[in-house]
Amino acid sequence: MSILKSIFTKFWILALMVTSPSLLAASTGWLVNDNHPPAKVRFMLTGEVDPATNTLPAVLEVQLEGDWKTYWRSPGEGGIAPTIKWDGSRNLQQVDWRWPAPEEFSLLGLQTFGYKGNTTFPLTLNVDDIAAPTQLRGKVTLSTCTTICVLTDYQISLDFTPNALQADTDAMLAYNKAVSLVPQKVLTQEGQNPAMTMGWDAAKGQLEVRLNDANWQSPTVIIDGEPDTTFKLVSLKPSESDANGKQLIGIFTGQSWLGEPEVLGKSLNVTIVDSERALEYSAEVKPVVITQESTSIFSMILLALIGGLILNVMPCVLPVLGMKLSSVVAAPDMQRNQIRQQFIASALGILASFWLLAGFILMLKLTGQAIGWGVQFQNPWFIGFMALVTTVFAFNMLGVFEINLPSNLQTKLATTGGNNNSGHFLQGMFATLLATPCSAPFLGTAVAFALGADVLSLFAIFTALAVGMAFPWLIVAAFPQVAGYFPKPGRWMNTVKVFFSGMLLITSLWLISLLASFIDVLYLWPLAATITLIFMVFMAKKYGAIAIVSCLGVGVVLSAIIAFMTVNQWAKPLPADLAWTPLNQESINQQVAQGKTVFVDVTADWCITCKANKVGVILQDPVYSLLQQQHIVPMKGDWTTPSEPITHYLQSHNRFGVPFNVVYGPGAPQGIELPEILSTELVLAAIEQASASTGKPSAEAGK
Incomplete structure (x- = not known):
């Protein structure tokens, strides 16, 4: 009987514990709205109470499936921040809501800030009396979006007495973790320089933010605090201030659907x-x-024109221009109007391809993807396709085979378009494709400006690049009589054909070599050898052994000329490569803090200018010897294949292509950016300036 009485007593005690409002589990459990299953929320109290302030910590957990996202307190250009209305609650004064650091999202040109996956918001409940029964009646309104947006409500209902709650370790852990993700507030002590200043330029409609802390890698900066007003980043870069040292300066445009933003004061x-x-x-x-030191769009357009013009003499593009000129020479009876039409068609092909490239880059920007000049050469399928096309062009020009079927394809691939200008149009597009791995002087600056600018500036600069590159075509189109000054056709034309087809085949072999980053080199050697063998056999069969001897002779003469002009670079065999350290911004900061100088080289196997910089400057004394000194750390970022960290590093410097070289040191902790084309003098001067306060040997030590 006593046993039954004991069991009965324990049962009632347990039932009393379960049903007592003061001891109920202080959690709603997971709340799901049947109209929107991908989202669910949970409200929990940690069980802790602060008698001094009458406050209770709590959390609101949100779980989202797939690509669904919800929003930060200031969502940006779209979305609605989650809210809780506490109507009907008792013994509750207010609820303080803190927001973890958000992610940045971009869709169709709209910039928003929010969260994906699992997110926990730390809350603080302020009550009137911690000993009084408390009723929480709340309605959570959650906005979630993918390609569509859904607004969902969830009901919170909890009854408890604050000082009777028991601590919930899971809720406490979730709360502490969420608090650690909330941005730390920076306060300025009285008498000190402010950590941050803001100024509004009403004439420009822009907000300037100056932070006396430039030690950031690739920051996302968000402005909020004024309802119905959004701020969009225009530029963000470190700068030197005489009063406060290094600063991070951001320029933002302010927009309000109510009219002009009113933010002064x-x-x-x-x-x-x-x-x-x-x-x-x-x-x-x-x-x-x-x-701000903003470069005029007109000066950028001028740089783009010059950079596009220089592309014509780059080894990627020159064969295509040569093929076009040789086609005119081969047809001396061609009418001026016909010459004009053909060269205009090629120029339009260049213009169209640059516009397509600008449109493709714009699409990547709108979807938040990585962008850059020449990034298509990070794709092995694109490289393989270009190698095939250049080989077909070269062999077709030599007459190794004729493309007869289908007739439309023959017209498009022929190196001369006859009366149909579509082939000439495609030649212009082909030249642009071959130009993208090249980084000519002035080109990098113009492209970097374009990729970070608005849509109109992007297309304006890419149009200027196209006009600059198409300039030789346009000159012949404007003055077709210049064709009369070309030599009359003769046997020498065979030599010209061989020369330009040989350059195209060299381009093909170079493209094949780029595949070594994706495919075992054992598969590439037979392919390269086959192309070379076909070329040599055809030359011997069509032009005789003398053609082979002539090719070798021309090669020897050209090699001798190049060797004489570059004697300083080849007089000594190239030394072993430097002991490069992988690029890492945190490592750069650590090395500089230790008083060392860091030389950064962001490169790619498909970048011709990168190769020229390496062979002509980096692996040559005195730069090579200097980079081997103990106080200098050579650091390499390989962008041959897609790399998100390297892309972010480039974008943090407002760069979108390679080559890119920076020198860091105690004298230049924010880095000294070097131009696309390196010179020994520039590198030595940058290293000396960056090493200024180390007390280590200067650049003279490497000489």
Whole structure:
């Protein structure tokens, strides 16, 4: 009987514990709305109470499936931040909501900030009396989006007495983890320089943010604090300030659907998120005249014109231009109007291909993908396709085979278009494709500006690049009489054909060599050898053994000329490559903090200019010897294949292509950026400046 009584007593005690409002589990459990299963929420109290402030920590957990996302307190150009309305609650004053650092999303040109997957928001409940029964009645409104957006409500209902709660270790862990993800607020002590200042230029409609901390890798900067106003980043870069040392300066355009933004005298928040580091600043907006070092769009267009023109003499493009000129020479009776039409068609092909490239880049920007000049050469299928096309062009020009079927394909692939200009149009597009791995002087600056600019500037600069590259074609189209000054056709034309087809085959072999980063080289050697053998056999069969001897003779003469002009680079055999360290921004910061100088080389196997810089400058004394000194760390970023960290590094410097070289050191912790075409003097000067405060040997030591 006593046993039954004991069991009965324990049963009632357990039932009392379960049903007692003060001891109920302080959690709603997972709440799901049947109209939107991909999202669910849970509200939990940690069970902790602060009697001094009458506050209770809590969390709101959100779980989203797939690509669904919800939004930050300031969503950006779209979306709605989640909210909780506490109507009907008792013993509740207010609820303070803190927001973990958000991600940045971009879709169709709209920039938003929010969260994907699992997100936990830390909350603080302020109650009137921690000993009084409390009723929580809340409605969570959650906005979630993929390609569509859904607004969903969830009901919170909890009854408890705060000081009777028991600690929930899982909820406490979730709360502490969520708090650690909230950007830390930076406060300025009285008498110190402010950590951040903001100024509004009403004439430009722009906000300038100056942060006295430039030690960021690739930060995302978010401005909020003014309802109905959004701020979109225009430029973000470190700068030198006489008063405050290194600064990070951001320029933003302000937009409000109510009209002109009214932000003067108001306090705005600046949140900076960079990897695992996140800080939040606040400051009053003051009037300012923004004088950022922004390059004029007209000067960028001029640089693009010059860079596009220089592309014509790059080894990738020259064979195509030569083929076009040789086609005119081969047809001396061609009418001026026909010459004009053919060269205009090629120029239009160049223009169209640059516009297509700009459109493709714009599409990548709108979808938030990595962009850059020459990134298509990171794709083995594209490289293989280009190797095939250049080989077909070369052999077709030599007459190894004729493409007869289908007739449309014959017209498009023929190196001369006859009366049909579509083949000439495709020649222009083909030349542009071959130009993309080249980085001519002025080209990198113009492309970097274009890739970071608005849509109109992007197309304006790519149009200027196209016009610059098409300039030789346009000159002949404008003055077709220049064809009369070309030599009359003769046997020498065979030599010209062989020369340009040989250059195309060399381009093919170079493209095949790029596949070594994707395919075992054992498969590539037979392919390259087969192409070379076909060329030699055909030459011997069609032109006799003398043709082989002539080719070898021309090769020897050209090699001798090149060797004489570059004697300083080849007089000594190229030394062994440097002991490169993989590119890492954190490692750069550590090395500089230790007083060392870091030389960064971002390169790619498909980048011809990169190869020229390496052979002509980096592997030559005195630069080579200097880079081997103990206080200098050579660091390489290989962009041959897609690499998200290297792409982010380039974009953090407002660069979108290679080559890219930077020198860091105690004298230049933010780095000294070098031009696309290196010279010994520039590299030595940059290293000396960056090493200025190390007390180590300067650049003279490497001489």
